[in-house]
Amino acid sequence: MSAHKDLRIAVVGVGIMGADHVERLATTISGARVSVINDFSAERAEQVAATAPGSRVVADPFDAITAEDVDAIVLATPGPTHEKQVLACLEAGKPVLCEKPLTTDAATSLELVGREADTGRKLIQVGFMRRFDHEHVQLKALIDDGALGSPLVMHCAHRNPSVPPHFDSAMIVKDSLVHEVDTTRFLLDEEIVAVTILRPTPNTHAPEGVQDPQLAIFETASGRLVDAEVFVTTGVGYEVRTEVVGELGSAMIGLDVGLIRRTKPGTWGGPITPGYRERFGQAYDTEMQRWVNAIRAGATSGNHIDGPGAWDGYAAAAVCAAGVQSLHSGGRVAVDLVDRASIPGA
Numbered sequence: 096m097s098a099h100k101d102l103r104i105a106v107v108g109v110g111i112m113g114a115d116h117v118e119r120l121a122t123t124i125s126g127a128r129v130s131v132i133n134d135f136s137a138e139r140a141e142q143v144a145a146t147a148p149g150s151r152v153v154a155d156p157f158d159a160i161t162a163e164d165v166d167a168i169v170l171a172t173p174g175p176t177h178e179k180q181v182l183a184c185l186e187a188g189k190p191v192l193c194e195k196p197l198t199t200d201a202a203t204s205l206e207l208v209g210r211e212a213d214t215g216r217k218l219i220q221v222g223f224m225r226r227f228d229h230e231h232v233q234l235k236a237l238i239d240d241g242a243l244g245s246p247l248v249m250h251c252a253h254r255n256p257s258v259p260p261h262f263d264s265a266m267i268v269k270d271s272l273v274h275e276v277d278t279t280r281f282l283l284d285e286e287i288v289a290v291t292i293l294r295p296t297p298n299t300h301a302p303e304g305v306q307d308p309q310l311a312i313f314e315t316a317s318g319r320l321v322d323a324e325v326f327v328t329t330g331v332g333y334e335v336r337t338e339v340v341g342e343l344g345s346a347m348i349g350l351d352v353g354l355i356r357r358t359k360p361g362t363w364g365g366p367i368t369p370g371y372r373e374r375f376g377q378a379y380d381t382e383m384q385r386w387v388n389a390i391r392a393g394a395t396s397g398n399h400i401d402g403p404g405a406w407d408g409y410a411a412a413a414v415c416a417a418g419v420q421s422l423h424s425g426g427r428v429a430v431d432l433v434d435r436a437s438i439p440g441a
């Protein structure tokens with residue numbers, strides 16, 4: 096581990112999310128700095144490097160991962176590139192914060208679970224940042240303290256004003272609904288064993304052929320049900336709400352309850368955050384700071400993560416795989432998840 100004052104971080108992939116992380120590391124996070132920047136666009140990499148004093152551009156992502164002046168890696172590249180890049184981090188013995196998804200399918204995510212277990216260290220953290228959102232943390236504390244009694248059902252709404260043009264129906268499951276998959280596992284502390292994706296009348300403003308919105312029903316191992324509406328072409332704002340209903344009461348985050356909500360551009364009776372930065376900026380900051388702190392703390396313990404790890408990335412991928420299958424079949428699909436105990440150290 097670096098003897099340097101600050102951890103030297105390579106940010107691989109500096110699109111919107113990666114550039115956000117560069118700014119976060121350069122302005123908000125203590126104990127770390129950006130030493131290397133990589134992007135498939137050299138021009139983009141130079142542009143972002145100019146905002147991070149002391150950083151340099153490395154053209155090849157694998158050279159960036161193995162560079163001498165890199166202690167840890169933030170991966171914000173497209174999902175299909177994650178498998179090989181995370182493997183390169185494991186081979187280099189360097190901690191990696193990998194933006195979701197861990198990989199684009201369950202089998203390759205499971206492979207990374209095993210490869211990390213073989214190292215005997217926890218090196219992979221997956222960027223399910225809602226676990227660091229103050230509201231989600233407070234909601235989990237309510238559940239864990241028993242204040243709501245045993246949770247019975249959970250209701251989620253995940254609405255975006257828009258998504259990039261390449262989004263298709265399956266991307267809505269694997270890139271958007273995946274957050275509700277991890278939120279369910281985080282808040283209810285159990286696995287999801289089956290998924291059903293229902294297809295309401297598509298939004299006429301959604302691109303042709305794209306099933307948006309979608310309504311997912313998760314069944315958990317203990318029999319709880321979670322409904323998650325994911326609607327990514329609302330044209331209104333960035334609305335993420337979660338309500339847990341337990342035997343002793345319910346609690347909702349993401350919106351003050353008790354108001355008659357009439358959503359029209361920009362308001363519901365109170366402000367709607369315009370984008371993910373306004374809604375979850377604090378969560379990303381806390382996620383990054385706790386990851387940086389954990390890397391140092393792991394120098395002796397070998398546990399370099401403080402948040403969702405490889406298993407969480409694999410479990411989410413397995414649920415999404417079942418979700419995409421249900422999206423096409425319309426029926427209930429059981430989640431194909433290996434027994435975690437079968438992988439020592441997973």
Ligand code: ISE
Pocket residue numbers: 255258270271272274327371
């Ligand atoms: C995007 O990739 C994110 O992770 C955002 O948090 C989510 O709201 C959006 O739907 C995804 O496409």
